[in-house]
Amino acid sequence: MPIRLHDSLTRSLRELKPAQPDGVFRFYNCGPTVYAAAHIGNFRTFIINDVLRRLLELEFGLGKVKHVRNLTDVDDRTIGQAKAEQRPLAEITKKWTAHFHADCTALNCLPPHAEPTATGYIKEQVSMIEVLIEQGNAYRAADGSVYFKVSSFADYGKLSRVKERELQATDTVADSDHKDSVSGFALWKAHKPAEDGDVKWPGPRGAAEGRPGWHIECSAMSKAILGDTIDLHTGGVDLLFPHHENEIAQSQCCNGTTFANHWYHSEHLLVDGTTMSKSKGNYYTLGDLTAKGYSAMAVRYALLMGHPRKQLNFTLDSLHAAESALERLRKIAQQFMAKCACTETEFSTYKHPSGIDDWSIFGLSYDALRDDLNTPMALGWLFEWANKFDFSDQDKPYRYEFEIAALSRLMFAFGFDLFVQTEKAQTPAAITALADKRWAAKQAKDFAGADALRKELAAAGWSMLDGKDGYTLEPRKR
RNA sequence: GGUGCGGUAGCCAAGUGGUAAGGCCGAGCUCUGCAAAAGCUCUAUUCGGCGGUUCGAUUCCGCCCCGCACCUCCA
Structure with a gap:
């Protein structure tokens, strides 16, 4: 059974497979903007992508997946934060990048194979913009900014189906605040000392010094690291428009070829049935939750309790349920481990993707994962089969090792580390x-x-x- | 207004044209000085509402009600 995943472009389930002859699956996932602590909604997306990456490695083998996730370290928000704190931009982004990495580690997310930053790829972005200007897909505005001309790309709107929206506005970008307009979006933003401080780079030929627009970074980094055409591009639903639509326009005009063969978007997290917001008091970071005594692993579990393409309602009760369910899973694993004297370390070593096809009683669970990343169904099958497994069967001992290897690999796919050594609070x-x-x-x-x-x-x-x-x-x- | 996604037990949440997975919580029992843990058992005649198609719909179609999201820099 192949891995099938929903494709936003065709709105259908399509098999995932590497297109390049080297058999390496190329996969780009839009990462965070490092200006503050990421919230659990952000992490839902990153965790879903982490499960996907683990699944791909299990399927295609280690080294056969190239997972790229960027860090947006220059944009309105990062610059705004630096300005608010009166600190250099790099200091702010460095601080929040470290914070993000610590959270990812706690949540047991595998580090991507490459984690490029927007500021690390300015040259690549500038050259793409120059190509777009030369080809007539982009134009310079009076202030030295550069905009993409949407009307020059016939397929614009194909991903988000907003083609019929009122795109008939003029080709001249008259907006004074440099925001995107109906007919174009910024590729390069001319430097504005009052807002940008000393954040600036030499611009594309004929343009002013300044900084790149948001969308171009992903196009440039994806091209630089993975090539002109990639196998999969993912992100949260909110990025579908305009971000991904714009990436397609830039990349395909520049490279003259398909940008991504497959698009996948995960749905948003709701908290207490509504959008997370600081004013509602339902805005959580991982730190907020661990401070309440919940484990990061339970947060990971809670974020996988719902179907990735459906909005998930996160509550403190559901987190509590996750904590208990995880404990149950630990007990189940220990039952198998006791039967064949498997240690926690050995359980962990089974995690290595091995290409073994025997999924034992956990086959249905693994299949659910391969079928559009149906994590709740996979969890359902996991408990169902574990519950009805007869541990008293004396003829079975030789089988337990299969069960345990399968369970261990399944835990790897979910990214559940059942035996993390958590720091116990010191007892007074x-x-x-x-x-x-x-x-x-x-x-x-x-x-x-x-x-x-x-x-x-x-x-x-x-x-x-x-x-x-x-x-x-x-x-x-x- | 446009586009998209939903409404399933106290909570979270799968799923299917053929009679409702799973987790949490709760209850009972076993065990236990108590508590905890563990084990066993139980917990939706019903899937937002009203019609329609069908031998049969929670699942397909229509309408209505409600919720959420995106609509130019939010994962």
């Missing part, structure tokens, strides 16, 4: 003292005293879990 000495006291009381069969101490611990925010030979303490959740 006073709490330990109380717990010791209670344990002693319990051993002495002073149950009334033990209960009183349990209550005291609870009041202090700790749960005491009694074991056979001792106790463990953990912070009370919620």
